[in-house]
Amino acid sequence: MSLIRVENLTFSYPSSYDNIFEEVSFQIDTDWKLGFIGRNGRGKTTFLHLLLGKYEYRGRIQASVAFDYFPYPVSDKSRMTAEVLSEVCPQAEEWELLREMSGLEVSAEALWRPFSTLSNGEQTKVLLAALFLQDRHFLLIDEPTNHLDARGREIVSAYLKRKKGFILVSHDRCFLDGCVDHILSINRSKIEVQSGNFSSWFTNFERRQAFERGENEKRKKEIAELQKAARRTAGWSEQIEASKYGTSPVDRGFIGHKSAKMMKRAKSIEARRQRAAEERAGLLQDAETAEELKLFPLTYVSDRLVTFAQVEPVYDGAGICGPVSFEIKRGERIVLDGRNGAGKTSLLKLLMKQPIAYRGTLTIGSGLILSYVPQDTSGLRGLLSDFAAEHHIDESLFKAILRKMGFTRVQFEKKMEDFSAGQKKKALLAKSLCEQAHLYVWDEPLNYIDIDSRIQIEQLIRKFSPTMIFVEHDQAFRNAVATRTISL
Template identity: 75%
Template sequence: MSMIRVENLTFAYPSSYDNIFENVNFQIDTDWKLGFIGRNGKGKTTFLNLLLGKYEYEGKILSSVQFDYFPYNVGQKEQWTEEVLRQVCPLAEQWELLRELSYLDVREDALWRPFSTLSNGEQTKVLLAALFLNEGHFLLIDEPTNHLDTKARETVSAYLKKKKGFILVSHDRCFLDDCVDHILSLNRASIEVQSGNFSSWFENFRRQQELELAQNRKLKKDIESMEKAAQRTAVWSNRVEASKYGNGPVDRGYLGHKAAKMMKRAKSIELRQQRAIEEKTGLLKNLETVEELKLSPLPYFADTLVTFKEAAPVIDGKRICQPLSFEIKQGDRIALDGKNGAGKTSLLKLLTGQRSESCGTITMGSGLVLSYVAQDTSQLNGTLSEFAENNRIDESLFKAILRKMDFSRIQFEKRIEDFSAGQKKKVLLAKSLCEQAHLYVWDEPLNYIDLYSRMQIEKLIQTFSPTMIFVEHDLAFRNAIATKTVEIKK
């Protein structure tokens, strides 16, 4: 066991407008299973890169352990998987590799296949297994769940629960709850380390904010009362002082003493007021305000929007999943469930016209308007204004939605390709929220999206009840909004 100490850490990118970290201090134990959470763009991946020594910074990061990073960059994916893993953990024995793969439900023959032929989920699992075999290293795991289906998330979560010595960046609440014992949170004005899982951290954070809101309301009332009392006392003091003159014979000493006493009281009230103001300014710095989003789904003239009858996507003449028969009716929010590679994305692309080859029949209602959120954000580029113009959406509304999703105005001046992965996904979601549609087709909309925005989108869907068909492996989100689940099998 050893400690990783961060002392007076300050960092900003050369082209940045402000510091990402400023005089940050905390320490973590290398035996912890540490969940790392925070809003998109707040610096989670940046901090991992600072631990890896990729950037220059002010302050100190003190550690006696070597850091490994996931996702591991595989240069030659045509190599056998075993060869790739030998580069990741050169001292591990083959039996150790096979043991770790068995824990992760990966078949042995994966070692003797080209790495490129493994699914994204299999690649995630084998690389995690290899990285954990580097004895004495501390693993930095950056959003591993984005390529994992629901079953795989459960498997990897159970695997991580048996390990120790890692930082895990994830926005999946159930995943975090199942495998971490501490939380490192990037708040708006501070960084905190706390024992427990995500749910216990969130409950403590919520209670702290409620307490500070109550204190803030009380102090506000106290300050207003003290302001009025100070004004009254000052007026009385001035009147008494003025009465010493021009009113015939009076005891000027007594009146002067009385005026001085009132003035002293006014100063005392003013001092208490200043202390209350200082106390008030220390509150609510980390308050997360999640503004409500709006959506304008179009009503459809018929109850049934889409009918699938023995339908399945076909690629290179081969059906990629078992035929499906189901209907999308008004008000349905259908979650497509299935393993990676089962054909979920291909099915959604059939709906949106991006794929045409299929078996069976898909009958779509006349004049049906769709709004699509793609899984991939790699093609996004240019400015937000150009994006709005190219997609024929109202720029003011588009940017107003992004502001509600925690975009700063400074972000509007950057190019989309310079955004974080979560911010890019928010661009696609904001576009969809600008569109009036009968059916919303969302393919893994929450990849890289922060926890607060996930809950914000949950509330939006529950409030406006759009008709949807979607793929999402975040179990908490899916349980909150899905009205039906359609299982897709290879």
Template identity: 60%
Template sequence: MSLINVTNLTFSYDGSYDNIFETVSFQIDTDWKLGFTGRNGRGKTTFLNLLLGKYEYRGTISATVNFEYFPFEVTDEQSNTIEVIESIYPDYLHWQMMRELSLLRVLADVLYRPFATLSKGEQTKVLLAALFLKENSFLLIDEPTNHLDMNARKIVSDYLRSKRGFILVSHDRAFLDNCVDHILSINKTNIEIQKGNFSSWWENKKMQDQFELAENEKLRKDITRLSTAAKRTANWSDKVEKTKLGTKNSGLRPDRGYIGHKSAKMMKRAKAVEARQQSAMEEKSKLLKNIENSERLKISPLSFHADRLIELEKVSIFYGEKTACAGVSFIIEQGDRIALYGKNGSGKSSIMKLIGGENITYTGTFRKASQLTISYVSQDTSHLRGNLTGYARENDIDESLFKAILRKLDFSRIQFDKDLSAFSGGQKKKVLIAKSLCEQAHLYIWDEPLNFIDVISRMQIEELLLAYSPTILFVEHDREFCKNIATKIFEL
């Protein structure tokens, strides 16, 4: 066991006026298994890069271990996998590598195949195995689940549970709950560490937020009451002070000493009330700084004149001589929320593209109701360029509504002026989802919509789908999301 100490860490990118981190301090035990959570754009990957020494910063980061980052960059994917491993860790022992691959349920023959021929899931597992061969290293694992199907996520999560000494960035709640023992949360104003898994951290956060909201309301009422009392006491003091002069033509001489004493006493009371008011205001200012704004999202699904929207009967899809999927049969009816399951490469995206209207070669029977309006969210975000205003115009959606949805998904106004190509992976996916939420449709088709998207935004999207019940066909490997949303499951 050793410690990683972060003291007064302050960092901002060149040319930026806003600090991503400001005087952040905390301590990490290198035996911990830390889940790293926080909303998109808060700086999770930036913090990992600071640990790796990639940027200059103010403050100190001290550690007696080396840091290793996942995913590794593979420069030559045409090399055999065993050569890729050797380029990452030349001194590895073969038997240790075989042990790690066995734990990850990867067959040994992948070592002698070109790395490019491995599925994305196999590539992820091989690189994780290579990562855990490194001794005396603290491992920084950045979103390993994005190319894993649900079954592979369970395997990798079980694998990580048997390890120790890492920070894991993931937005999959079930995945985190299974394999971490601490949560490192990047909040609006600080970074904090809490023992436990994601679910226990989230429950504690909700209780803390509720306490702060109640305390804030109590202090708000106290401040109003004290402000009124201070003004009333000060007015009484002024009135008493004026009686020193006596009543005109009364012929009576007031006791100025007594009146002055009474006035001073009342003024002192007013000052005490003002001091209590100031103290309450200072206490109030300490609250609500880390409460996440997760306003309710809205969607405007269209009602269709018939129940049956889509029918596939023994559909097979082809790309040249390659068969993407074969003999697929299912029906989509109005009100269905259908999760499409299947291993990576089983043809889920191909089915969705066919239904979405792309020109795809297929056999079998495919029926789509006439005049059916579909809103489609693709896996791919690489085409995003330009600014949000131009994107809204190109896609014929209401710019004000589009930006309002992004604000609810935790976009800052500064983000609105940036080029979409500079957005983080999660922010790009939010752009596609916000576009879909602006579109009135009979059927929504979302292909892995939650890749890279933070947990709180996932919960917002869940609440939306449960509240409005649009007809939706989706592919998603987040087990918790599927459990909460799907009314039907079709497995390829």
């Protein structure tokens, strides 16, 4: 057991005027399993890169362990997996790798296949297996769930629960709850460390915010009352002072003493008001202002929007899943469930009339308007205003939605190719929320999206009840919004 100490850490990118971190101090134990959370753009990945020594910073980071980073860059994926893993962890014996892979439900034969032939989920698992065999290393795991299906997330979460000594960046609440014992959170004003899983952290955070909202209201009322009292006292003091100079004889000494006493009282009230104002300023600094989103879905004329009858997407002459039959009815929110490669995305692409071969019959209602959020964000280029014009959506509404999802005005001036992965996904979601449609077709919409925004979207869907078909591996989200599951 040892400590990683962060003292007075201050950092900003050379091209930015604002500090991402400013005088940040905390310490963590190298035996802890830390979940690392915070809104998109707060600096989670940046902080991991600072630990790795990639950037210059002010302050001090002390650690008696070496840091490894996931995802690990594999330069030549045509090599055998065993060769790739021996580069990751040269001292690992073959039996050790096989033991770790077994715990991740990866077959032994994967070692003797080219790394490129492994699925994305298998690549994630074998690289984690090798990285955890590094002795006296502390692992920085950056969003490992983006290539894992629901079952894969369960397996990796259970595997991480048996390990120790890592920081895990993830926005999947169930995944975090399954494997971490501490939470490292980047809030609006500070970074804090708390014992427990995500659910216990979130409960504590909500309680603290509720308490601070109550205290904030009390301070507002107190300040208003003190301001009234100060005005009354100042008025009395002026009246008393003016009475010294009347035409009739007066005891100016007595009046002066009384005036001074009233002035002293006024200063005391002002000091109390100032104290209350300072206490109020210290409240709600970490409150996340996740404003309510809105959606205006169209109502289709018929109860039945789409019918899949023995539909089977085909690649190279072979079906990639068993023939599926189901209907999408008005008001339903259907989640497609299945392992990676089971054909979920292909079914959504068929709905969007993309050129994919298939067998069976797909019937799409006449005049049906669809809104699509694809998995891939790599094609996003240019300014947000150009994107809005290209897709014929209202630019003001588009940017207002992004503001509610945590975008700052500075990000509106950036090109979309310079956005973080989460910001790119938010741009696609905001576009869909701008579109009035009968059916919303979302393919893994939450990849890289922060937890606050996930909760915002859950609340939106529950309130406006759009008809949807979607693919998403976040179990908490599925439980919150899906009305039916179709298993492939």
